[in-house]
Amino acid sequence: MGSYMTPEQAKKLSLAEQNEWFRRATSRRNLLRGGIAVGAVAAGSALLGGTADAATTSASTLLHAPTGPSGGSTVVPFGQHIAYGADPTSQMAIAWQVRNPVSQPYLRISDSPAGWGEKIQAEVRTLATPKGDISPIDSVPLVSPATIEQYYLHVTVDHLRPGQTYYYTVGHDGYEGHPVAGSFTTAPSGRQPFRFTAFGDEGVSYDAVATSNLVKGLNPAFHLHAGDISYAEDTGHGLITDGFDPRVWDGWFTEAANAAGSIPWQVATGNHEMEAWYTPDGYGGHHARWDIPGGTSAPVYYSFTYGNVGVVSLDANDVSYEIPANLGYSGGKQAAWLNTTLAALRADKDIDFIVAYFHHCAYSTCTSHASEGGARQYFAPLFDKYGVDLVINGHNHIYERNNPLIGGKQTVAAPSGSTVTPATQGTTYIVAGGAGDSLYSFNVADSYEGNVDNVASISSYVNVSGAQQAESVSYSQVRYTGYGLVVVDSAPAGHGGTSTLLVRGLNEDGVEIDRVTLARKVK
Ligand SMILES: [Fe+2]
Numbered sequence: 472m473g474s475y476m477t478p479e480q481a482k483k484l485s486l487a488e489q490n491e492w493f494r495r496a497t498s499r500r501n502l503l504r505g506g507i508a509v510g511a512v513a514a515g516s517a518l519l520g521g522t523a524d525a526a527t528t529s530a531s532t533l534l535h536a537p538t539g540p541s542g543g544s545t546v547v548p549f550g551q552h553i554a555y556g557a558d559p560t561s562q563m564a565i566a567w568q569v570r571n572p573v574s575q576p577y578l579r580i581s582d583s584p585a586g587w588g589e590k591i592q593a594e595v596r597t598l599a600t601p602k603g604d605i606s607p608i609d610s611v612p613l614v615s616p617a618t619i620e621q622y623y624l625h626v627t628v629d630h631l632r633p634g635q636t637y638y639y640t641v642g643h644d645g646y647e648g649h650p651v652a653g654s655f656t657t658a659p660s661g662r663q664p665f666r667f668t669a670f671g672d673e674g675v676s677y678d679a680v681a682t683s684n685l686v687k688g689l690n691p692a693f694h695l696h697a698g699d700i701s702y703a704e705d706t707g708h709g710l711i712t713d714g715f716d717p718r719v720w721d722g723w724f725t726e727a728a729n730a731a732g733s734i735p736w737q738v739a740t741g742n743h744e745m746e747a748w749y750t751p752d753g754y755g756g757h758h759a760r761w762d763i764p765g766g767t768s769a770p771v772y773y774s775f776t777y778g779n780v781g782v783v784s785l786d787a788n789d790v791s792y793e794i795p796a797n798l799g800y801s802g803g804k805q806a807a808w809l810n811t812t813l814a815a816l817r818a819d820k821d822i823d824f825i826v827a828y829f830h831h832c833a834y835s836t837c838t839s840h841a842s843e844g845g846a847r848q849y850f851a852p853l854f855d856k857y858g859v860d861l862v863i864n865g866h867n868h869i870y871e872r873n874n875p876l877i878g879g880k881q882t883v884a885a886p887s888g889s890t891v892t893p894a895t896q897g898t899t900y901i902v903a904g905g906a907g908d909s910l911y912s913f914n915v916a917d918s919y920e921g922n923v924d925n926v927a928s929i930s931s932y933v934n935v936s937g938a939q940q941a942e943s944v945s946y947s948q949v950r951y952t953g954y955g956l957v958v959v960d961s962a963p964a965g966h967g968g969t970s971t972l973l974v975r976g977l978n979e980d981g982v983e984i985d986r987v988t989l990a991r992k993v994k
């Protein structure tokens with residue numbers, strides 16, 4: 472292969488192999504051109520010095536200090552977003568973006584908006600993307616400068632008090648004394664009622680604004696994003712030849728900040744998060760933008776607990792037969808970690824419910840992507856083994872809820888309004904991929920609250936190695952072709968009682984389309 476690659480050539484390579492090719496090709500071209508922008512050289516040099524081991528490569532190899540002049544007063548921070556540290560009762564990671572290099576970026580935090588604490592210096596994570604090496608995703612030609620530089624600023628605060636509301640402001644040299652950028656509340660200690668929300672497949676659109684602001688209005692303790700976040704990687708095949716413009720992220724972070732600046736935005740990786748340009752595993756950009764418990768070298772899969780609920784965020788790209796660019800990249804580490812993590816959560820006497828979320832659907836009848844055999848093969852048996860109560864997926868841009876399943880078989884019909892007992896009836900799988908990107912469809916009628924249209928079976932398929940395997944599905948209970956999200960209210964009970972999760976589907980106007988209660992006896 473020369474300096475350029477066709478999609479057909481790229482498909483034969485893993486993401487790590489494509490990244491290796493890209494690094495060599497970029498290095499060759501830069502030598503021929505006699506050098507490119509300082510940022511790109513710094514980032515490229517660091518990359519070339521890095522290891523080719525996808526599992527251990529750190530995004531920190533991409534980072535370098537800002538080299539330009541101070542942006543001062545004309546550079547306005549934007550795109551603030553927060554995420555839990557390893558302990559949601561005492562840690563929060565706060566991030567934002569600036570358009571140009573700045574001096575002394577900082578965060579100040581307080582439990583009162585009236586008086587700020589000391590300045591905490593921000594960590595700068597810079598992404599440098601040579602424009603000549605990406606394909607624009609619209610008809611607008613790429614113009615100067617030659618390299619797109621994006622500056623993500625991060626501060627993780629520690630030793631916070633449980634159940635306490637904090638306010639924060641951000642700034643840098645020349646931009647100081649500005650108002651509250653956001654506020655957040657740490658997880659309480661103990662078993663308190665709380666709410667969380669979830670969706671996937673967002674993008675930048677007016678529907679995405681609607682669902683994101685609906686999250687804000689619902690005021691959840693945290694939000695689960697099931698992947699396909701901005702669609703800056705527009706094609707979603709995990710190929711170096713895919714359409715990609717990193718500036719789409721600038722628009723997405725601006726759109727999301729109203730909610731994500733105050734609600735922990737806990738992201739999972741979709742196929743559109745595989746960006747072959749930065750690191751061998753495709754997640755160099757992801758680690759520059761987001762905070763994951765364990766830092767920039769941590770796996771993109773993780774877990775946290777909030778009150779009586781354990782939450783597990785998985786990377787389904789590792790098990791996707793449909794889009795195999797990263798298939799098997801963790802070398803089995805993720806499945807082993809999942810087994811250990813679920814065992815510990817189920818053994819924890821303070822945890823009643825386990826919620827797992829990831830991108831590709833284990834069970835869906837949506838025509839576009841249907842079901843992912845890898846999720847059934849590697850994840851679902853562990854969900855059965857440890858009694859995972861609720862699974863939330865995206866990838867299919869619709870809403871669908873299945874009747875509870877054990878071993879892929881329906882145990883009971885659960886129409887809207889039902890109560891399900893996961894301990895005996897199995898796992899409820901929901902697809903909530905209608906956050907804002909263009910909608911997909913079903914090959915049977917929608918069926919949801921106020922518009923019930925049951926069908927006996929649906930012709931669908933599951934993606935297996937190199938093929939789509941036809942199947943007839945009878946467990947699909949609720950189908951809605953429209954934008955929306957999932958909202959879950961946790962009501963923990965005392966010893967000997969029954970805790971519940973009230974799980975509802977809402978459309979983008981906040982109208983209820985689905986409702987099911989999950990009930991579990993307290994240990
Ligand atoms: Fe998507």
Ligand SMILES: [Fe+2]
Nearest residue numbers: 699741742866
């Ligand atoms: Fe997707």
